[in-house]
Amino acid sequence: MVQASKQAMNRHGIGERLHERRIVAMRGRADRASRSSPPAGADRSGLSHPSEHSIRQTFRRHHSQCHPMRMPAPASIAAYDTPSAADTAVVLVNLGTPDAPDTASVRRYLAEFLHDRRVVDMSRWLWCPLLHFAILPLRSGKVAHKYASVWLPEGSPLAVHTRRLAEAVQRELPQVRVLHAMRYGKPSWKQLLLDLERQGVRRVLALPLYPQYSTSTTASVGDVLDAVPGLSSRMVREYHLDPDWVAAVADSVRRHRAIHGMGEHLLMSFHGLPQRFAAAGDPYPRHCEASAQAIAQALGLPDDAWTLSYQSRFGRERWLEPSTTDTLTALAERGLRRVDVIAPGFAVDCLETLEEVAIMLAEEFAARGGELRYIPCLNDSPAHAAALAGVIERELDEWAEVAA
Numbered sequence: 001m002v003q004a005s006k007q008a009m010n011r012h013g014i015g016e017r018l019h020e021r022r023i024v025a026m027r028g029r030a031d032r033a034s035r036s037s038p039p040a041g042a043d044r045s046g047l048s049h050p051s052e053h054s055i056r057q058t059f060r061r062h063h064s065q066c067h068p069m070r071m072p073a074p075a076s077i078a079a080y081d082t083p084s085a086a087d088t089a090v091v092l093v094n095l096g097t098p099d100a101p102d103t104a105s106v107r108r109y110l111a112e113f114l115h116d117r118r119v120v121d122m123s124r125w126l127w128c129p130l131l132h133f134a135i136l137p138l139r140s141g142k143v144a145h146k147y148a149s150v151w152l153p154e155g156s157p158l159a160v161h162t163r164r165l166a167e168a169v170q171r172e173l174p175q176v177r178v179l180h181a182m183r184y185g186k187p188s189w190k191q192l193l194l195d196l197e198r199q200g201v202r203r204v205l206a207l208p209l210y211p212q213y214s215t216s217t218t219a220s221v222g223d224v225l226d227a228v229p230g231l232s233s234r235m236v237r238e239y240h241l242d243p244d245w246v247a248a249v250a251d252s253v254r255r256h257r258a259i260h261g262m263g264e265h266l267l268m269s270f271h272g273l274p275q276r277f278a279a280a281g282d283p284y285p286r287h288c289e290a291s292a293q294a295i296a297q298a299l300g301l302p303d304d305a306w307t308l309s310y311q312s313r314f315g316r317e318r319w320l321e322p323s324t325t326d327t328l329t330a331l332a333e334r335g336l337r338r339v340d341v342i343a344p345g346f347a348v349d350c351l352e353t354l355e356e357v358a359i360m361l362a363e364e365f366a367a368r369g370g371e372l373r374y375i376p377c378l379n380d381s382p383a384h385a386a387a388l389a390g391v392i393e394r395e396l397d398e399w400a401e402v403a404a
């Protein structure tokens with residue numbers, strides 16, 4: 001099979017192969033968009049089957065069941081010999097969240113999160129006493145109260161939406177195992193990798209649920225992957241300009257505006273970052289700017305109809321600007337009364353979007369006489385699952401090519 005794939009690669013030029021891959025990806029996406037409920041084990045991309053023969057069989061079977069008029073299997077199917085379904089897992093990794101909205105659980109979660117040097121890089125001699133004797137005792141209770149205000153019957157919004165999103169992506173990609181994990185808290189990313197290794201899984205593709213790359217988030221997911229050397233692994237770095245993701249965000253705004261009417265302005269609020277990180281080369285602000293531009297362009301918004309801002313400041317140092325709070329004050333002073341807000345840096349709704357934006361900032365804006373209308377994250381929407389499935393397919397595809 002490897003041989004067959006190498007021969008195929010020798011026969012065609014690189015440009016041709018890339019073109020074939022794009023066609024395959026487009027076909028995969030078209031299939032996802034057009035089918036309602038795929039048969040278990042059905043295969044569209046041929047990513048995961050041990051032999052070319054069985055790949056073609058499965059592909060044909062699926063197509064004859066779902067799309068009797070659509071044929072044949074993709075021309076480049078021979079390139080999909082590795083990785084195979086049995087020994088590959090795809091893991092959607094999110095930040096993490098407390099187990100319960102109480103002080104002890106929040107304290108445990110914050111302690112793990114804020115111990116990560118990727119998040120707070122101060123000297124441990126200074127940071128650990130500050131964290132344990134000031135921040136955790138003072139912050140945990142207050143933050144637990146905030147979590148309680150958005151907690152769902154099934155758990156923390158971030159946990160609930162992440163699990164549902166992974167299930168939705170699994171439905172999109174029945175040929176590989178799709179799981180989810182949290183960098184901090186449960187289900188533990190590190191523990192999941194160790195469990196997978198024990199179960200004989202050899203390859204893990206990590207998809208950090210951060211569209212924009214940051215060392216404080218994405219790289220930290222990679223650190224854990226590197227710490228389990230028995231597994232062959234690969235990580236999606238970012239998807240901040242993925243066309244399907246951009247289209248899904250833009251569509252969510254369009255749909256909201258179709259139901260609730262047009263806001264006078266669109267605010268795109270991203271999680272903030274200390275300016276020092278950006279000065280040291282973290283590409284996060286560039287990625288946020290590029291995402292915001294692409295979303296505005298997809299919506300056909302003129303420059304004065306939208307603004308990018310940064311929220312969730314933590315600590316005393318300078319964070320990225322403009323802040324969402326200051327931006328809303330400025331918009332209110334400009335006389336704007338109906339502002340729509342999206343949070344395109346968050347894959348799913350969480351404390352920072354629901355409590356900080358949809359509740360607190362909306363209340364502040366209302367006190368100035370305005371209406372702040374929060375448009376939810378993509379969560380487990382079909383468009384989101386399809387976009388992420390496309391990102392995963394492309395990554396597995398490139399991996400197979402490198403491995404061949």
Ligand SMILES: C=CC1=C(C)c2cc3[nH]c(cc4nc(cc5[nH]c(cc1n2)c(C)c5CCC(=O)O)C(CCC(=O)O)=C4C)c(C)c3C=C
Binds near residue numbers: 096119158314345346
């Ligand atoms: C120095 C501190 C922090 C950095 C740097 C930071 C970067 C960062 N965070 C997210 C995404 C999320 N952060 C969330 C919560 C959260 N973030 C921080 C601090 C930093 N984040 C704290 C202390 C908290 C906990 C809440 C609080 O105490 O205020 C969440 C939500 C988690 C949930 O349970 O709902 C997300 C998501 C990104 C994308 C990012 C860098 C770009």
Ligand SMILES: [Fe+2]
Binds near residue numbers: 271312
């Ligand atoms: Fe954060």
